[in-house]
Amino acid sequence: MDDALLSVEGLEIRFGGLVALQSVSFAARRGDITAVIGPNGAGKTTLFNCVTGMYTPSAGSIAFAGKELTRLKPFEIARLGIARTFQNLALFEGLSILENLMMGAYGRGHSGLLEGMVRSRRAVREEQETRARALEMLALLGISDLADKRPGELPYGAQKRVEFGRVLMQDAKLILLDEPMAGMNAAEKDELVALIRRIRSTLGVSFLLVEHDMPVVMDVSDHIVVLDFGRKIAEGAPEAVRRNEAVIAAYLGADAPEEALHGMPGAAA
Amino acid sequence: MMTLTSKTFRVRISAYRALLIAAPIIACLGSAPALAQNTPQDGVHADRVDWGVLMDLSGPTSASQSIWVAGLQDRIRMVNEAGGVYGRRINILAEDNRFNAATDRIAFEKLVSQTPVIAISGMGTSASQVALSPTIRAGKVPIVGTYTSTKALSEPVSPMVYNGFCGYKEMAAAGVGHYVDKLGLKAPKVATVAIESAGGKEYHDFIAEAVAKRGGTAHHITMKVTAVDVTPQALELMALKPDFITIYGVPNTAILTMKALQQYGVKIPAFGITYLGAPQIFTAMGPEAGANYTFASCFTPGGSDTLPGNVEMMTFAEKVGRTAIREDINYVAGWVAGQMISEALQRAGREATRAKLVESLSKGFTIDTKGLSAPIVYTPQNNTGPVLFRMFGYDHATKKFTAFGEYADSARYVQ
Amino acid sequence: MLGQVLFSGLALGSIYGLVALGFVVILKATDVFNFAQGMFVVCGAYLAVTALSLLGLPFPLAILFIILGAALMGMGVHAALIRPLSGRPILSIIMVTIALSIVMRAGIEILYGPAGRTLSTPLPSGGFLFAGLRISQLHMTAAAVSWLCMLAFGLFFRFTSVGLLMRAAADSHEAATIAGVKVDAMNRLAWAIGFTLAAIGGLFLGQLQIVSTELETIGLLALPAVVIGGMQSIPGAILGGLLVGVIEQLASTYISPKSADVMIYALLLVILLVRPWGLLGQKAINRV
Structure with missing residues (x-):
């Protein structure tokens, strides 16, 4: 298991008296x-x-690329x-589809809060790059025409794809x-x-x-x-x-x- | 704005009737001096006399009332530093009634029965004054120097109550008389700008009465206590074109009205009630708007003349570090109330009791404020207190109040 | 006459709109119905008194002092009271904001004394005649600055990456967290902005009126403004503020000053009955 990206060891979690997970290990x-x-x-x-x-967790460890997450x-x-999609979609209802995708990248943005507020050159460049990438992603997912729509206006399948796209924008390894x-x-x-x-x-x-x-x-x-x-x-x-x-x-x-x-x-x- | 509720109608009551009311009480109290003498109930101790003050020291009206209390305390401090009264220090017990009649009632009971005190000053919340007035009038503890006086407490005249602040009826008469004569008006057209309150309405009625005597008309314009913009009122004033304006309310009422009129390029003279006589009000108006504004007062604000009373007050205030508030009209009013307290105790004699205090005061007495006001005369028929007024303006250049005329001038208006 | 009344109504309404905008920013981000918004206005006015009268700072520096002071206080309130209570019932948090306003009022009265203070700034205070209307320069300035602040916030919120992060965090704490957004930082920022907008309103209200804790009453006009405009809507808050200002002045002129409150809350009631989501608010969309 040398090439384990995620390794879970003896994971246990309790909610009050209920044991939801008990010594779960896998990689x-x-x-x-x-x-x-x-x-x-x-x-x-x-x-x-x-x-x-x-x-x-109440006990156990979760390591991602060797780094403890708990x-x-x-x-x-x-x-x-690590990125994730939800069973019941987690999209930003108030944002456009394009913005939903851009959000994936912004979470990992390098320019800080203050830089973003004062619109530093780096922040503006990052913003432009992100927008371009988001547009590419929309094309990849085949929903370019929906860029300005709100999630609520889309059929379920398309919403799933948007969520998928946002996750991909996060540059996740897992x-x-x-x-x-x-x-x-x-x-x-x-x-x-x-x-x-x-x-x-x-x-x-x-x-x-x-x-x-x-x-x-x-x-x-x-x-x-x-x-x-x-x-x-x-x-x-x-x-x-x-x-x-x-x-x-x-x-x-x-x-x-x-x-x-x-x-x-x-x-x- | 309960503190601003009306000063009462001054009803002329025959001496006979006053005596009829006062006599049984005096007789009753006076018959038991031996019992009351130096008993703790009366607050008179070997080295000190306890005297109560009931005022708003917190809450919306505390800004003016706390300054009044400061003036009173400073005056008492001066008396105490000079040896007190009959060798006893006057101990002021100031209770904060927090602009709340219920708190006032509890504090009142405490001062009367538990502490106890020989007498009480202030009673700044008119709601509790009204509520407590039957108790006070039938009780044994006199109220010497009220901050505001409701009809319920002061009419008919009672030996238990001695008003200590400028009355609205006389204020209205003096202000209207001053401006009608100064401007040489035949049928004056006057506007009252007042906050929406019962007190505002009563004040306007006094104004209307005084204006009617001069064959003129009075108009009532209302404003919210929390107004930010008084465009509607300014427009109404411009349409009305009154000869002069009188203002009742909080400092903001006066400031907004005068600034708005300046804004519209209208110069109508205006006078405010005594409570609206603080340097800050004039400063906020600015020199231009402030030039049209005066206030009617039965007290001379600190620093506006060099009569002995004023100099004495200003010097002592500086000594005790009250320079920031010594020019406020509430400070001088409290200072004079302090003088009333010490002189009342003087009159009550070496072996003072509540009964002796009431007995000595009910015969009538005069407070000479050495120029801080006209002599304040109390008679068995009349406990109204200060009744003579002067108008005061403010000189922005010298930062001093300027007085118009003498207190005696207003005698012909208020009689 | 009508024009004059509308002018002053719109000028006042612009300030109300600014304060209401601050309220909505906080509400959107943290779902907190902030009853302390009125005291934030008072704080702004006292920050101005502190900077201009007590410290004697030059005006531009004083403005910086007010903005930074207000932003820090907003963050402080969030860190000390709102964040630790997140997830609690909405009523508990509302009670906390009410308690906060009472404590702030007492604190200010202890620090600065109960007497009101006058605020003088180098802002123009004269007037001029324009198209038959008497235009007060202070009203004009207040309205113009309010609009500038609202516009700046709108651009920031709509078009910058931080604005997008704020919108995202407000939209869904869960999704934003998963996308790697420091939701906490965004909420802190929202409180800083909400406080600052109220403080700027306080700077003008304090100058139009006098600086005292009684300004809270005026600051709290943001509440009906927000409900009328639409609880979650930023343009709604501004529209609501303008409406409240205009109604207040019209009612004062043509009926009586006291009727102004009646009219404002009558409109609020009608809105709640007919269009509970407000004039520009969005009807709640049920998720799939």
Whole structure:
């Protein structure tokens, strides 16, 4: 595991009496698409919140490129190169699509607050560069014509792409995708999968993915971590996980959605 | 703006009637001097006499009232430094009623029954004056030197109450008389600019009464206490074209009115009530607008003449570090109230009690302020206090008040 | 007559708009309905007194002193009271702002004494006749500076990267944090700006009137202005301020000074009944 980009060790988090995650350990390798799956309530989103610094774990460690994250503030983690999309989109409703994308880059802006306020030459140049990049990104995502619209005016699939674009603008090394396929039709899913692959190959970005759509997970992932009731019950390549008895039991025992079971031949058999 | 509520109608009551009211009380109190003598209830101790002051030391009216209290305390300090009264130091217990009638009531009870004090001065909140007036009038503790006087407290005349500030009725009569004669008007047209309050309305009624006597007309223009811009009022004044204006309210009322008129290039003389007689008000107006403004006062502000009373006050104020406020009209009013206190105690005698104090005051007495005001005369029929007025302006160049005429001049207006 | 009244109404309304703008900046950024905004105005006036009368600073330096002082105080209020309470029920935070205003009033009265002070600045105070209207230079200056400040803020907020960061942070604390924005710093900046805009309003109100804690009442006219204009709307705050100023002057002239408050709050009531999101506010959009 020398090339682990993100390594989680003995992660534990409690909310009052409830143990949401219990001694979870796994690693996401550099360049990999790592999926975290599990029935509803397994602790997937909680795991994401721990990685992004929204929650402070009760025990354990999370290291990103060798740097401990558990003591850092969310914006510091973001600046290290971890970006994230949300299950329920987190877009800036009051900003235009172009501005939403630019925001991704500004968070990491180099010129300081004061410089930005007094409009130093560097701040202005940065601003122009960011705008140009955001426009390129819109083109890459195929939504150039929507630059001046507000998120609320766009269909769901397009909003997802905007969020994706903002995350890419952050120059992240690791992107956390929280159910990116939810609410998308088959064609949109195919496009997004292709996009994820393209980005990985061209930008060398690694992904950590929470997803219920099993065919997509099986198709796109290099490595899968399975959580159930806050514990890791299995880990491995898609083929291995598909045949894992504990995984099958967890999915059968749980009140899993039809969609989740679909694409798990082992379970269906 | 409760402090500005009206000074009362001065009702002429026959000596007989006053006696009828006063006599039983005096008789009753006077019959038990032996019991009351030097008992703690009356606040008279071997080395000191406790005297209460009830005023707003915080809250919206404290700006003027706290200066009055400072003047009073300084005067008492001077008396104490000179050995006090009959060898006793006068101990001023100033209670802050925080512009709140309920607080006032508690503080009043404390001074009357617990502390106790021989008498009380101030009573700056007119709401509590009204509320407490039956208690005061039927009680044993005299109010000597009020800051404002409500009708409820001062009418009909009571041996328990001695007004200590300029009254609105006389103020209105003196101001109107002064300007009508000065401008040689036949049928004066006068405008009252006042904040929206019961006191403002009463003041306007006094003005209207005085103007009617001169065969003129009076108009009432109102303004918010917190006004920032008085364009509407200025326009109304310009349409009305009064011969002169009189202003009732807070410093801001006077400043905004005079500045707005200057803005519109209108020069109408105006006079404010006594409370609007601070150097800061004139400074804020500026030399041009301030030149048209005077105020009517029954007290001479510090530094505006060199009569002995004024010199004495200014010198002592400087000695105790009150240079910042000694020219404020409230300071001299408090200073004179302090003189009333020491002279009242003098009259009450070596073995002073509340009863003896009331008995000696109710016979009538005169305070000679050595030029700080006209002699203030109290008679069994009349406790109105200062009734003679002068108009004061301000010279921006010398930063001094200038007086117009003498107090005696106003006698013909106020009678 | 009408023209004259409209002029003074618009001039006053510009100052109200400026104060209301400060209020909205704070509200947008931190969701705090700031009842201390009126005292921020008072603080501005007293900063002016301190700089001009007590320290005797030359006017340009005094302006700098007021702006820096106000910005620092805004940051201080945020750091000491607002940030530690973030996430608490909205009522607790409102109570804190009310408490803050009371404490500030007492503090100022202790420091400067209860008596009002007059503020004299080198700003022109004369007047001139224009198209039959008597134009007060001080009113003109106050209105012009207010508009300049509003315009400068608008440009900053709309077109600079920091403005974008502020808008983003105000829009969604969560998304902004994830995008690496120091939301805290943005909120601090919002309080600094909100305080400063109020303080500039206080500088003018203190000169038009006298400097005392009673200026708070006038500063709090920002509240109806904001509700009328639209709680979350920046142009709405400015429009609301202008409306409040004009209504105040019209009512004072044609009805009575006391009726001015009645008219302002009557309009506020109508707005709340008919168009609760305000004249220029946006109807809440339900997310998918």
